[in-house]
Amino acid sequence: MNPKFHIQLHTPCLPPDWATHAKYPNRNDIQALENLWQDGFGLPHPVALHSGTAALHLALRILGIGNGDRVLIPTHTYVATAAPLQYERAIPVLVDSEPETLNMSPEYAEKAIRTLAARGQKPKAMIVVHLYGLAARINDLKDLARRCDILLIEDAAESVGTTAGGQLTGSFGQAGIWSFNINKIFSGLGGGALLLQDRDQAARARKLAAHAREDKPYFYHKETGYNYGMHPLAAPLIRAQMKDFDNIIDRKRRLHEIYKQALADLPLTPIDEGPGTRSNYWLNAFLLPGGTSGKNFVGFMQARGIEVRHFWFPLHRMELFSGCEYWGKNESEKFFERGFLLPSSPCLTDAQIEQITGAVSTFFGA
Ligand SMILES: Cc1ncc(COP(=O)(O)O)c(C=O)c1O
Numbered sequence: 001m002n003p004k005f006h007i008q009l010h011t012p013c014l015p016p017d018w019a020t021h022a023k024y025p026n027r028n029d030i031q032a033l034e035n036l037w038q039d040g041f042g043l044p045h046p047v048a049l050h051s052g053t054a055a056l057h058l059a060l061r062i063l064g065i066g067n068g069d070r071v072l073i074p075t076h077t078y079v080a081t082a083a084p085l086q087y088e089r090a091i092p093v094l095v096d097s098e099p100e101t102l103n104m105s106p107e108y109a110e111k112a113i114r115t116l117a118a119r120g121q122k123p124k125a126m127i128v129v130h131l132y133g134l135a136a137r138i139n140d141l142k143d144l145a146r147r148c149d150i151l152l153i154e155d156a157a158e159s160v161g162t163t164a165g166g167q168l169t170g171s172f173g174q175a176g177i178w179s180f181n182i183n184k185i186f187s188g189l190g191g192g193a194l195l196l197q198d199r200d201q202a203a204r205a206r207k208l209a210a211h212a213r214e215d216k217p218y219f220y221h222k223e224t225g226y227n228y229g230m231h232p233l234a235a236p237l238i239r240a241q242m243k244d245f246d247n248i249i250d251r252k253r254r255l256h257e258i259y260k261q262a263l264a265d266l267p268l269t270p271i272d273e274g275p276g277t278r279s280n281y282w283l284n285a286f287l288l289p290g291g292t293s294g295k296n297f298v299g300f301m302q303a304r305g306i307e308v309r310h311f312w313f314p315l316h317r318m319e320l321f322s323g324c325e326y327w328g329k330n331e332s333e334k335f336f337e338r339g340f341l342l343p344s345s346p347c348l349t350d351a352q353i354e355q356i357t358g359a360v361s362t363f364f365g366a
Contacts, residue, residue: 002307004305005302005305005306005307006305006306007305007306007307007343007348007352007355007356008307008343008345009183009283009307009308009309009341009343009344009345010183010184010185010282010283010343010344010345011183011345011347012182012183012184012187012189012241012345013185013241013248013345013346013347014187014237014241015240015241015244018237018240021236021237021239021240026232027232029232029235029236029239030048030229030230030232030235032235032236032239033048033230033235033236033238033239033242034046034047034048036239036242036243037193037195037242040242040243040245041168042168042171043168043170043171043195044196044197044198044199045195045196045197045198045199045201045202046193046194046195046196046202047193047194047195047196047202047205047206047209048191048192048193048229048230048235049191049192049193049194049205049209049228049229049230050190050191050192050209050227050228050229050230050231051179051181051190051191051192051228052080052155052157052177052178052179052180052181052192052193053080053083053084053179053192054192054209054226054228055177055178055179055192055193055194055228056080056081056084056127056153056155056177057084057087057088057226057228058194058205058208058209058226058228059084059153059175059176059177059194060084060085060088060090060153061088061205061208062175062194062196062201062204062205062208063125063151063153063174063175065085065088065090065124065125065151066088066089066090067088067089067090068089068090068091069090069091069123069124069125070090070091070093070116070121070122070123070124071085071090071091071092071093071123071124071125071126071127072093072095072104072109072112072113072123072125072126072127072150073085073092073093073094073095073104073126073127073129073315074094074095074096074097074103074104074128074129074131074332075094075095075096075097075314075315075316075326075328075332076096076097076102076103076131076311076312076314076315076332076335076336077129077131077155077312077315078157078312079315079318079320080155080157081127081129081155082315082321090124091324092315092321092324093112093116093123093324093325093327094314094315094316094321094324094325094326094327094328095108095109095112095126095326095327095328096108096326096327096328096329096330096331096332097328097331097332097335098137098331099331100137100274101131101134101135101136101137101271101273101274101277102131102132102134102271102285102311102332102335102339103128103129103130103131103134103135103136103137104126104128104129104136104141105328105331106137106140106141106144108327108328109126109141109144109327110144110148111327112325112327113126113144113148113150114148116325117148122148122150123150124150124151125150125151125152125153126141126144126145126150126151126152126153127153127154127155128141128152128153128154128155128172128173129154129155129156129157129158130154130155130156130158130159130162130169131158131159131312132158132271132281132282132283132284132285132341133158133159133162133185133252133279133280133281133282133283134159134162134271134273134274134277134279134285135159135162135163135164135169135273135274135277135278135279136169137274138154138164138169138172139164139165139172142172142173145173151173151174151175152172152173152174153173153174153175153176153177154169154170154171154172154173154175154176154177155176155177156168156169156170156176156177156178156195157177157178157179157184157192158179158184158282158283159279159280159282160178160179160180160184160185160186160280160282161185161186161245161249161280162273162277162278162279162280163277163278164274164276164277165276165277170193170195171195174196174197175194175195175196175197175201176194176195177192177193177194177195178192178193178195179191179192180192180193180234180238184282185241185248185249185252185280185282185346186238186241186242186245186248187237187238187241188230188231188233188234188235188237188238189233189234189237190231190234191230191231191234191235191238192230207225208225208226208228209225209226209227209228209229210225210227210228210229211224211225211226211227212224212225213225248346249280251346252280252281252282252344252346253279253280253281255281255284255344255346255348255353256270256272256279256281256284258353259284259286259342259353259357262353262357263286263357263360263361265366266360266361266364266366267288267289267292267364268286268287268288268289268360269286269287270284270285270286271285271286271287281344282344283309283341283342283344284341284342284344285311285339285340285341286339286340286341286342287335287338287339288338288339288340289338290338292338294310294336294337294338294339294340295310297340297363298310298340300359300363301340301356301359301360301363304355304359306343306355306356306359307343308340308341308342308343309340309341310336310339310340310341311335311336311339311340311341312336313336314332314333314336316332317333342356342360343356
């Protein structure tokens with residue numbers, strides 16, 4: 001979080017008695033959190049971890065994705081979707097966005113898979129991201145993964161609680177991940193989850209996350225693991241917030257409606273949830289009219305102490321990914337030029353919301 005803004009993009013909404021939730025944290029808190037995900041959210045084999053990035057890394061390890069394997073990811077995403085592929089020397093294949101949800105286009109993805117397969121370079125997996133809490137066209141992408149016989153991983157870091165056809169994002173593929181970092185809706189001030197379908201895979205993930213310690217009365221190791229376990233303080237905090245799930249998601253969805261109504265007369269396009277999906281509206285995304293500079297708008301809002309952000313910068317335009325293949329037609333670049341994200345904390349006060357919408361109106365001279 002950036003202290004130079006008096007209204008931040010997203011602050012966690014910790015329960016008022018949060019300190020008591022974390023009074024004597026211990027490993028039972030982690031078990032209790034995993035039980036809540038299993039019993040309350042219907043997830044078969046969730047594993048609490050240190051971060052969403054760690055969860056993605058373990059997903060790759062568990063599913064056997066590594067050196068030289070090609071993996072489709074959206075070019076419009078946070079770098080954390082791609083970094084674990086680089087840790088494992090897998091090869092990211094960058095796929096452009098579709099206009100409805102800003103997420104990975106099933107059409108470009110299919111073109112990429114078929115062309116690469118014809119070259120003898122068939123991808124092993126795709127990682128679908130649900131950006132800003134908006135569900136991707138997950139059923140189309142799942143169908144594509146099935147038809148092409150590739151693994152499906154969901155990066156649901158930003159979409160905890162978002163559903164498609166009533167099913168939680170993160171639960172459609174062989175693995176999914178959630179993030180509970182400081183700017184997420186349900187925050188442990190750090191934390192993540194790996195959502196698996198298979199009990200043995202979950203046991204393997206837990207072992208790898210604890211430096212691959214063998215089941216012996218002393219510390220003994222046969223392979224290299226990681227220190228990826230969830231911080232015990234995070235678990236009771238996340239659990240307390242997730243027990244208030246409906247209320248928090250309702251507040252997020254109400255804020256989206258308030259923004260839409262307050263800004264309805266301005267030449268802005270809100271990005272709404274797609275048909276059959278229910279967004280957590282982690283961040284409220286809008287498009288500026290063509291010809292209006294996103295840079296000027298974001299600068300204008302930030303100069304007023306309001307943390308408005310650009311969309312994620314397309315990965316294929318970054319030096320770090322200059323060696324990666326890219327499939328698309330610059331859609332994500334156009335979205336980057338025109339897109340912005342409004343402060344979206346569920347704890348925003350009415351006065352703060354008015355300040356934000358007032359400043360947006362002022363920019364447009366309204
Ligand atoms: C799309 C996306 N993937 C992965 C992550 C990584 O999560 P974490 O910060 O918990 O490592 C984040 C967020 O931070 C994210 O926005």
